[in-house]
Amino acid sequence: TDLFDAPDFYCLDDLLTAEHKLVRSAVRDFVKREMTPIVEEYAQRCEFPRQLVPKFGQIGVFGATIPVEYGGGGLDQISYGLMTQEIERGDSGMRSCVSVQSSLVMYPIWAFGSEDQKRRYLPDLAKGKLLGCFGLTEPNHGSDPGSLETNFIERSDYYVLNGSKLWITNAPLADIAIIWARNEQGKIRALIVPCDSDGVTVGDIPNKWSLRASSTGQLSFQDVRVPKENLLPEAYGLKSALRCLDQARYGIAWGSLGVAMECYEVARRYALERVQFRKPIASFQLVQKKLAEMLTDITQAQLLCWRLGTLKNEDKATTAQISMAKRNNVEIAQRVAREARQILGGMGIVGDYPIMRHLMNLESVSTYEGTHDIHLLILGSEITGIPAYK
Numbered sequence: 001t002d003l004f005d006a007p008d009f010y011c012l013d014d015l016l017t018a019e020h021k022l023v024r025s026a027v028r029d030f031v032k033r034e035m036t037p038i039v040e041e042y043a044q045r046c047e048f049p050r051q052l053v054p055k056f057g058q059i060g061v062f063g064a065t066i067p068v069e070y071g072g073g074g075l076d077q078i079s080y081g082l083m084t085q086e087i088e089r090g091d092s093g094m095r096s097c098v099s100v101q102s103s104l105v106m107y108p109i110w111a112f113g114s115e116d117q118k119r120r121y122l123p124d125l126a127k128g129k130l131l132g133c134f135g136l137t138e139p140n141h142g143s144d145p146g147s148l149e150t151n152f153i154e155r156s157d158y159y160v161l162n163g164s165k166l167w168i169t170n171a172p173l174a175d176i177a178i179i180w181a182r183n184e185q186g187k188i189r190a191l192i193v194p195c196d197s198d199g200v201t202v203g204d205i206p207n208k209w210s211l212r213a214s215s216t217g218q219l220s221f222q223d224v225r226v227p228k229e230n231l232l233p234e235a236y237g238l239k240s241a242l243r244c245l246d247q248a249r250y251g252i253a254w255g256s257l258g259v260a261m262e263c264y265e266v267a268r269r270y271a272l273e274r275v276q277f278r279k280p281i282a283s284f285q286l287v288q289k290k291l292a293e294m295l296t297d298i299t300q301a302q303l304l305c306w307r308l309g310t311l312k313n314e315d316k317a318t319t320a321q322i323s324m325a326k327r328n329n330v331e332i333a334q335r336v337a338r339e340a341r342q343i344l345g346g347m348g349i350v351g352d353y354p355i356m357r358h359l360m361n362l363e364s365v366s367t368y369e370g371t372h373d374i375h376l377l378i379l380g381s382e383i384t385g386i387p388a389y390k
């Protein structure tokens, strides 16, 4: 079988359109051709392959759901999900870059921006000529971003921004940052901040053991002058930031499914080839149990993704539904990756196989965009009407 064959035990392909399948195979081929050959090396070096950014632009993964008139792909949510699934089969760090650019930079400009802002930024972001980042988290405010302290005050024809952001994907390489900050009335708003503005300091977060092929950084702002036209006019309060996170978390639900598929396929093939006690290890019941449970996990995650995508296409997906899918699918991916690592024995820990890289990446994926426990509490709040996290 082809290295990139995907499990499809419940024939979900029957529910996809010809366009969905075309999009998936285009991105799958891209990952196989451009990412897989280099990503391990970049991850080992703890470096982001910046040269992929314009290539992501060329294949249309940036802003896939943004209307064509703004340079986007005009595709539906299932297509976008399938794209993130395929990219994350390659690496979660690459998918993080795509999620940030599409869901956390292009989406807010499209949803909350002025016509001028949309025309000025979206086409170049779609092409990968500009790279963006999204600054919500701060050193003292992670799970509780509503308490953020970064702020701006109004001067005659500009704003003055002060504060800092931590754990910002793409920050060390980004051209622009969407920064969530408080105005003088204490209200949370969003600004498009050029990263080369005077007073912006960008730092790298070195020595990560997870998402090593992704660039993560910190931003600090000291009396940064931001033109007034860079305020996103329709972004009001934390709820606007959370709408962006809903988009990104949806992509993560599909992406982590992609990791699970990849680990399962690698483990299945390995188990059929690896001989111990004069038999392929796939013939042992304990290995079959692992594979059977992995496939069951994957099938459940596929069903969640597909249904969530159709709800999203109808603009009916709720935050709690997205939380369930993000949380569940990251958890199944972690379980599948761990089992795959066991099946590969010692080979499971080396870079010749992608398993350990995926396993380490998933540690970040289960923390960012709302931690595993916070998503559980969002569900708890949905069920009971009582938000236990506040």
Ligand code: FAD
Pocket (backbone or CB within 6 Å): 100, 133, 134, 135, 136, 137, 141, 142, 143, 144, 166, 167, 168, 169, 170, 211, 216, 364, 367, 368, 369, 370, 371, 372, 373, 374, 377, 388, 389, 390
């Ligand atoms: P904390 O909020 O301090 O949480 C620590 C622990 O306490 C967690 O286990 C959490 O579940 C638990 N906890 C907190 N509050 C509660 C509660 N009420 N009830 C129960 N348990 C609780 N942010 C951005 O804005 N932009 C980015 O691009 C971005 N990229 C990231 C990339 C990476 C690699 C990482 C690791 C993070 C990134 N983040 C980004 C930040 C990410 O969203 C935060 O790390 C996350 O929200 C958790 O915040 P924290 O790390 O401050 O942990």
